[in-house]
Each structure stands twice: as C-alpha cells, then as structure tokens.
Amino acid sequence: MQIEFRHDRTRNETPPPSPLPHAEPLTPDYRAKPWGRRDGLQAPDDAQPLGEVVFDAARSGLVIKWLQTSEPLSIQVHPQHGPDRKHEWWYVADARPGAYLHLGLKHPATRAEIRRAAEDGALPQMLRRIEPAVGDMFFVEAGAIHALGPGLTVIEVQEPSDVTWRLHDYGRPRELHLEQGLREAILDPRPLTPTPAAAAPFRVALETLTPDQRVTLTAPRAGVAVAQGGGAFGERRYEPYQCWEVGGSLSIRAAEPTVLIVAEPQETQMDEDAPWRARQ
Numbered sequence: 001m002q003i004e005f006r007h008d009r010t011r012n013e014t015p016p017p018s019p020l021p022h023a024e025p026l027t028p029d030y031r032a033k034p035w036g037r038r039d040g041l042q043a044p045d046d047a048q049p050l051g052e053v054v055f056d057a058a059r060s061g062l063v064i065k066w067l068q069t070s071e072p073l074s075i076q077v078h079p080q081h082g083p084d085r086k087h088e089w090w091y092v093a094d095a096r097p098g099a100y101l102h103l104g105l106k107h108p109a110t111r112a113e114i115r116r117a118a119e120d121g122a123l124p125q126m127l128r129r130i131e132p133a134v135g136d137m138f139f140v141e142a143g144a145i146h147a148l149g150p151g152l153t154v155i156e157v158q159e160p161s162d163v164t165w166r167l168h169d170y171g172r173p174r175e176l177h178l179e180q181g182l183r184e185a186i187l188d189p190r191p192l193t194p195t196p197a198a199a200a201p202f203r204v205a206l207e208t209l210t211p212d213q214r215v216t217l218t219a220p221r222a223g224v225a226v227a228q229g230g231g232a233f234g235e236r237r238y239e240p241y242q243c244w245e246v247g248g249s250l251s252i253r254a255a256e257p258t259v260l261i262v263a264e265p266q267e268t269q270m271d272e273d274a275p276w277r278a279r280q
C-alpha cells in the first residue's frame with residue numbers, strides 16, 4: 001500500500017521552539033483476552049492468553065496498544081460523540097497466513113438488517129473483509145463496524161476511551177450492547193484510509209531508519225511505538241514492543257533497522273504545517 005505522510009522531513013528548516021528533549025518509556029499494562037495468544041509477546045501468567053498491552057500516553061492524550069489475536073475480536077462499534085468517542089488507527093506489525101480483519105459495511109444497511117444479522121450470526125458476511133499485509137495501516141473511524149480477526153499483531157493508536165459496544169461475539173459469553181452499538185453505527189460503506197481523518201484528534205507517521213542512521217524528532221509531545229528495531233532516543237536505549245512518550249528536539253540513533261510509529265495529538269483540522277518533523 002502506497003502511503004503519503006504529511007510530516008516534513010527536511011535538512012534545512014529551523015524547527016519551532018520546543019520543550020527540552022525528553023524520552024520516557026511508558027509502563028505496559030498486560031491484559032488477558034479470550035481472543036489473545038500465549039505464543040507472542042512476553043507477559044505475566046495472570047495476563048494469559050495475552051490480548052493487549054496497553055500504554056497510557058497521558059501527556060499526549062492518547063492510548064497506544066499492542067494487540068495480538070488467535071481468534072476474531074467482537075464485532076463492535078465505538079461511540080462517535082462526546083467524551084467516550086473513540087477513533088482508532090491500526091498498524092499491522094505481523095499477519096500470519098489466513099489473518100484477516102473486518103472494517104465497515106460492504107453495502108448500505110438499515111439498523112434492522114444489522115440487528116438481524118448480529119443476532120443470527122450473519123454480520124461478518126455484511127462487512128468488508130481484508131487480508132492485510134505487514135505494514136498496512138487502517139483508520140477506524142468512530143462508529144465504523146469493525147473487528148480484528150485472528151493471526152494478527154497490531155499497534156493501535158486510539159483516543160483514551162474504553163467504550164466498546166459489542167454487536168456480535170461469536171457465541172462467547174460476554175456482554176453484548178446491541179442497542180448502543182446500533183445507535184452509533186455508521187450505516188454506509190466508507191472509503192478505506194490509511195491515515196487518520198482530519199476529524200481525528202491525533203495524527204500518526206511512520207519513521208523508518210536504517211542502521212546507524214540519526215535523525216532529530218521535533219514535537220512538543222508525542223507517543224512513539226517501537227514496531228521494529230533497536231537504537232537510542234538520546235542516551236536511552238529502545239527495543240521492540242515498547243512505547244515511549246517523547247518531546248522536544250530529540251536525537252534518535254538506530255542501531256538496527258527500525259520502524260517507529262509516531263502519534264501526536266492535534267486539535268481538529270489536519271495542519272499542512274506539521275507540528276512535528278524529523279530532520280537528518
């Protein structure tokens with residue numbers, strides 16, 4: 001998938017004034033899920049099968065998660081409005097053979113049709129089914145009917161809401177929320193977009209570094225997920241599966257081929273003059 005990020009990566013520009021450079025690793029919160037896996041990321045025994053590693057990037061107003069799946073998640077909807085609104089964005093870090101995800105309706109549908117399909121198990125067939133490759137990215141608009149499928153490891157950037165309305169859960173004995181989910185659901189197909197829409201209060205960018213490459217990342221505050229590689233933020237070593245909160249003009253030195261997901265809050269509109277930029 002060809003993706004264009006709107007951040008600048010320039011040699012000659014003077015970055016805007018920024019706070020002192022800093023980089024702090026975020027504390028992982030390991031959560032067991034019925035759709036999780038025992039053979040992926042390391043986690044304590046009481047968090048098995050591990051579904052999510054949650055990092056609260058509170059200073060950036062964002063939450064970043066690593067998700068790993070062996071079964072489909074619930075077919076779900078997140079609120080579109082108010083303090084519980086949850087736009088989310090996915091980066092596919094690993095996809096096993098047969099992995100898939102569902103995102104949005106294939107055709108326009110009524111609430112009654114969706115309700116019936118949720119109740120009789122036909123809802124997956126109404127949804128767009130995607131077999132993603134490593135590196136694919138998806139914006140999951142609040143209100144979109146969606147579900148990660150099995151065989152995936154995904155980095156998710158999301159608004160700090162924990163509200164998920166489950167429409168269908170493949171017979172698992174968890175609570176469903178048909179009324180709330182139907183109220184919030186988007187009822188027509190929308191184009192797939194790899195980057196967050198302008199209405200989302202965050203933006204993301206992918207920074208790919210070769211061994212020994214050095215860049216300066218300038219941002220007032222950002223959450224950074226290490227999708228791959230190793231190196232140092234300033235003097236502090238980073239490793240895969242970590243998330244950090246960074247800010248200021250921070251020097252990054254890659255020791256190994258590195259992929260970083262940089263997530264930054266933004267007020268509303270996508271700003272052409274990106275507030276963060278990496279310089280070589």
Ligand SMILES: O=P(O)(O)OC[C@H]1O[C@](O)(CO)[C@@H](O)[C@@H]1O
Binds near residue numbers: 033052072166
């Ligand atoms: O209801 P389930 O299947 O546990 O899924 C909830 C999870 O799905 C996600 O919204 C990903 O789509 C996660 O942020 C959330 O924790």
